[in-house]
Amino acid sequence: MEDLISISTLNDYIFCPYSIYLHNVYMDTDEGLYHATPQTKGKLAHEPVDTKTSSNRKDEILALPVMSEQLGVMGKIDVYRKKEKKLIERKYQPKQIYQGQIYQLWAQYFCMVEMGYEVDDIAFYEISTNKTIPINLPTTDDKQELMNFIQAFREYDPATPFVANPNKCCHCIYCNLCDKTEENNVY
Numbered sequence: 001m002e003d004l005i006s007i008s009t010l011n012d013y014i015f016c017p018y019s020i021y022l023h024n025v026y027m028d029t030d031e032g033l034y035h036a037t038p039q040t041k042g043k044l045a046h047e048p049v050d051t052k053t054s055s056n057r058k059d060e061i062l063a064l065p066v067m068s069e070q071l072g073v074m075g076k077i078d079v080y081r082k083k084e085k086k087l088i089e090r091k092y093q094p095k096q097i098y099q100g101q102i103y104q105l106w107a108q109y110f111c112m113v114e115m116g117y118e119v120d121d122i123a124f125y126e127i128s129t130n131k132t133i134p135i136n137l138p139t140t141d142d143k144q145e146l147m148n149f150i151q152a153f154r155e156y157d158p159a160t161p162f163v164a165n166p167n168k169c170c171h172c173i174y175c176n177l178c179d180k181t182e183e184n185n186v187y
């Protein structure tokens with residue numbers, strides 16, 4: 001079996017493929033050295049789920065490790081509500097939902113289905129406003145789109161020349177460590 005890709009990196013790949021390379025280079029480094037404020041907040045938003053302390057509801061499964069052999073991905077879901085058959089990904093305060101985040105939710109969905117769970121609904125939950133943002137279940141075409149995307153991720157070569165986008169670089173957690181830009185991090 002091919003190496004499994006972490007679902008949490010799918011959105012990062014859309015943001016900048018080179019950040020995946022840097023992530024692998026610095027993954028053993030203390031996160032505090034490069035994590036900017038938004039990433040730290042995002043991480044804290046997931047912490048109660050990761051430590052399984054955010055819910056006392058008996059019908060909720062929290063922080064379930066999931067994987068799909070078909071997609072070649074693995075990760076962890078936030079919340080699955082058994083009665084509603086609903087998969088929920090928590091976000092602290094998303095300014096907008098990006099396609100990469102939808103890919104992540106689709107990937108979690110396909111993992112759960114492959115593992116034998118019934119999932120009728122998927123959604124994001126915005127912690128700061130207590131708001132649920134429903135997302136359509138992926139169609140067959142959506143699944144193919146996701147598989148094509150994962151294949152491109154798998155085949156990415158960091159030696160491929162590219163022009164860094166300064167607007168992205170200044171918001172990137174690797175900005176001060178990246179050899180592709182002279183930008184400074186805004187955080």
Ligand code: SF4
Nearest residue numbers: 016019164169172178
């Ligand atoms: S600093 Fe810029 S080029 Fe480097 S990984 Fe981040 S977004 Fe990509």
